[in-house]
Amino acid sequence: MAGNSQRRNRRTSNKKGATVGSGGQRRKGLEGKGPTPRAEDRKGHKAYRVSNAMARQAAKRKPVARRGGKGQSEMVVGRNPVYEALRDGVPATTLYVQQFIDNDERVREALNLATGRGNIHIMEAPRPELDRMTNGLNHQGLVLQVPPYEYAHPEDLAAAAFDDHDDPLIVALDGVTDPRNLGAVVRSVSAFGGHGVVVPERRAAGMTAGAWKTSAGTAARTPVARATNLTRCLEQYQKAGLTVVGLSADGETEVHELEALSGPVVIVVGSEGKGLSRLVGETCDFLVRIPMPGGAESLNAGVAAGVVLYEAARRRRG
Template sequence: MASKGGGTGGRANKPGASSSRKGAQKGSGGQRRQGLEGRGPTPKAEERTGHPAARKARSAAKRGAAANAANTRSAAGTRATSRPVRRTPGKGEAEQVAGRNSVVEALRAQVPAKALYVAQYIDSDDRVRESMKLAMEQGVPLLEAPRHELDRMTNGTLHQGMMLVMPPYEYAHPDDLLEAVFAAGDTPLFAALDGVTDPRNLGAVMRSVAAFGGHGVIVPERRAAGMTAGAWKAAAGAGARLPVARAGNLTRALEAYKKQGVMIAGLAADGTVPLHDLEIATEPLCLVVGSEGKGMSRLVSELCDVTVSIPIASTTESLNAGVAAGIALYEVGRRRAEARG
């Protein structure tokens, strides 16, 4: 008689019966046990690969990382230079000069030009012959065009069979002007125009800045004169030698100059210091010239380290912006020449 617990009994031979012996057994043997175990809670939509929410989250993360990197670079640049992040000033607009007198005067002033258009079968005179001669000497291409084509290109302006095409002017950045002067070891002298809209005044100021040892002119981007043919002609050649910078915000540009040690002096009829007493003339200086009627804007006036007056006869109300700038720049240049000995 078999003892309990140790024998197999007759049940060991039945199919499917369990056995205490080691070795191969029928059934899965626990091989699919892991497949039967639970996989935990369902992942969030943002964590599922390929899910729209996950793609959206990745895009947001990339935008955030890019913004953080840009902010870091901006902060580093501000700490290093103590000025706003530089923005490319861009170019002015292309300009057309039409009419025989205007064309020949522009070419005499060596205004940069892309092409000189001359109408077919034009009635030649002294202005036409001189214009064509100057264009050839300056390397400006001469192009012949039907008169109706010139009518279309000038939008109906009276062109008298001649049109000069100027390329867009490439303005400098105010910071670049200052850096170039410091790199050359010079004492900066600039003129900034606030509210001056006549390009002839801009040209006149450029001419005075160049004549009295200045380094450039700064104009605002909006509501200000630009480098048009009128400015080139009034500059009388100074436009080819003197850079013009365009500031998106004149007040901020002047603030950046002040942080770099440049004194800001504004011309004003009620200025606190007469021009002949301007002791800071030999220091790094930016002379601000306002419009003839309104003068400087309030924000620019408040930013000035000093306001300067030009004594004039009581019968004269004010001076033209170009004339006032020329007088002030002459005095600054005179003082600087005396200081150099």
């Protein structure tokens, strides 16, 4: 009959109360879990993912050096680019090779060059890891890590020349953004006995693997300095006794007429399209032009710098 069941713990009343063996669970439940965490601290929240992504990006970025210092490391990807960088003497620290890669001629040549250097680590890595390192670029199983370039300070270029009892011969680039032009200028400075190249810290080409390749190895012995503010850098050179000569299509004097090239000088070359910026042009002691009887409107930075450096070297020999 109802109410006469022999089953244990059978409820025989509708009265609510603690269950046998509850052990104070209800009391613990009333204590709560504390304050609600911030959105950035909750793993399932969008703000948490955004915050983590920003932190990872910040960790990858390197601080910009204010006095010389180092640039940023670079990855050269692809079989032909990696082979050409190793062949042309671009400095490198590590060659990453994909596991189970098809061992074609380019791969073998790259491995032989890296092994022959003696100071390049060769590491095998799975394809997903190389995809992550290169942000999904078509690396073809080869990735070369180029170390950060160690920039000189602009003052060091003139000081080194004076220490050797030479008149400084320096090229400054204003608004030149193509690394190949920078590499060509470095090559010309080396060829004509210059003492270095100055580039602005912002909106300008840096010493990347492309610049190293174009320099044909001369970047190893020709310093490149980085200036926080190019105009102030030129003013400091003037205070040190250097003449600042800017190349401009509107220059009143032709290059071969300028006597100042035989002394301590900074040659300022602008971009092929815009030329010198206004403040840099106003800072120059002289604005000179390269005569072009063939009718060409302009020369790229590498060629223009080479012409003026040749004239400076000719005068100094005389």
